Amino acid sequence: MPEPLIQIEGLYKLFGKNPKSVMSMVHEGRSKDDILAETGHTLGLKDINLTINKGEIFVIMGLSGSGKSTLIRHFNRLIDPTEGVIRVDNIDVMKLSPKELEEFRRYKMSMVFQRFGLMPHRTVLENVGYGLAVQGQSKAAWTAKATEWLETVGLAGYEAQYPSQLSGGQQQRVGLARALCTDAEILLMDEAFSALDPLIRSEMQDQLIELQGKLHKTIIFITHDLDEALRLGDRIAILKDGEMVQQGTPEDILLNPADDYVEAFVKDVNRARALTVETVMKPPSGRITADTIAEALVQMKALKGNHGYYVNDDGYQGIVTLDALEACSDDGSQQMSADIWQELPAISPDAMLESVIPETLEADYPLPVVDEEGNLKGELSRHNIAEILGGAEKHVEEKI
Template sequence: MNSNENKSPLISIKNLYKIFGKNEQRVLASVKEGKSKEDILAETGHTVGLADINLDIYPGEIFVIMGLSGSGKSTLIRHFNRLIDPTAGEIVVAGEDVMQLNAKDLQNFRRNKMSMVFQRFGLMPHRTVIQNIAYGLQVQGIAKSEREKCAQEWLDTVGLSGYANQYPVQLSGGQQQRVGLARALCTDAEILLMDEAFSALDPLIRSEMQDQLIELQDKLHKTIVFITHDLDEALRIGDKIAILRDGLLIQQGAPVDILLNPADDYVEAFVKDVNRARALTVETVMQPQICRISSENIGEAVAQMRKSKQDYGYVMNEDGYQGVITQETLEGVEKCDYENKITDSLLEDVPSVQSDALLESVIPDMLDSEHPLAVLNTEGEVEGHISRSTLADILSDQPTEEAETQSDKNSVHQ
């Protein structure tokens, strides 16, 4: 997850409205007064596509926009590069007001700033795979040898080495979408727009493409705006999620906030069937560190335990996490042995888990352990713990107050 402290948004959408019809400006006043989409259509014959949308999307973020068919999500993404012009509102990208661009500047903006990946692949059937991937660079005027070298690198990156001279019709749906992704990446645009990019694929291939996107993003740190109607997909890949209904922005936030604190019945209906164990990571629900025993000898460990007022602690030394030592074990040591080092015989073998692990993966260790599991960060330091009660709270339909409080804490740090 990306931290947005001290960052400016790369994309800002402010007070955006889109009304489809001949007299959109006249109808705009009624929309701003709060008339419903249905009433506007019945009274004027105009369709409200978007109403008062405000979004900030930060550099390196995968920002997912989701909703049911007709919610306005595809209409919204087409405003980013002005394939659709708004009825009212601001579109600011990298500090530039996109609405002020003339035709030539807008063309350059689309060629260099944003790439788009479509649901139906959008490949040109008369061009080979390598030619399809290199097309954006050809439009930019890059020499053939250079653009084909770049295209080959992206072809290799998406796992299609050897397919350069094939034609799209010779490829499976999943392979065609990989070509579409490689083509979008080949222009080295800062922003990637993906409109239902994986929804035409069968579930297994779709899952593989999601994995590949996550893997690529770990290396590339692009800013990705991803449209989907599938909450499982949104939760899996999104740093932030915005949910639309009838052209209105109902809720936006980190996946854990959407999942644990749905804004209304509409969002709750989306999240009720989600397998939380597969959607949430340990970090999103862990409790703070309780007691860290960093002493070399038993006497100091006794002092640290008493100071913490806990009945167990996680033992750390220069080799990292060692296990759990209990107050009962320490009380059983004679004072004359306080100078002795903590040995393995004094420790209980309580597993540790990584903070970025999915909850699903820690359940077996949790069930086998009497004590809460230590949560380690990427540096191997203990940064929290996760207990059976926390896990039960999160995985139940109605989280307890403790779980909701932890979600609130996490949302503050997003």
């Protein structure tokens, strides 16, 4: 079961001189534009409710002005809400004293900024170890740890360089190493890769995924790019004008957009690159488990089709057809063997759809989806692929 780490309940943020006095208009359902026109207050966030689980990458996305950066700054109280509850590891963050809040920011959360946020007058090593130095660790201790993290992000040998001597991608790696160096449980990343060139951005995404596989941090990642959100996020929340319009897994968002706003986001996404086999596979059409040909024929005739996937104690073996069984039916007591089933390559449930399209289209039968233990999980056919890849266009046509 997922373990909740961060809980946001009924969060509102109004920017202005006296936001508390304007909250009644918000609760009455007055629009953002009306509130601004009548009071000069700007509604930044409206009734945000979400739970972020320990060890997941939770992506918050939306267009410019949607409130995503405002929201992430509530997690460590760089911005205080007008109303609402913020709990981190069952701690009510709003009740922390100034000293407790300082400790919370130092040890519980680290932040990676869009524009790197490096100190130009300090070396790369000093930038990475700065958080530990502030915590009071000795120079020998923070130097050793900072050196280790620079090696982890691929910057060994750059310790004595200054930020101005590095490329944008290298500077962002320094920022990431600095955030990780404090060993904070939670990593806040606000548009961390959006200032980078596309190729470097893709490399940084790869590195974050690789690091997360080892570190299992809780990461809140802000982006306006749906491709990035789908690639990185275990779950995604989409904001519009300060309101949450949909939360869910990447597959939920892509296949079941909640409204026209979300649909506009997803309609141009390359689904084959964003979805795994597991998200689109169907249950196996037929499973043959018999020991003898006679028993296999009985099982086959109970199926709707003329083929089935043969599975024994060693897991998936191949595909069996009705014709092959009937050709051997004179000796029904004969044991099932490799002479009877055909090899049909299996695909992994974790494979990206894009990577298996060619072999799926070339195969005479739906490909079996088999996990690492050899268990038959489902099947993927040409029809499945056509249905998924054509789904967005069909949905748009239906609305027109």
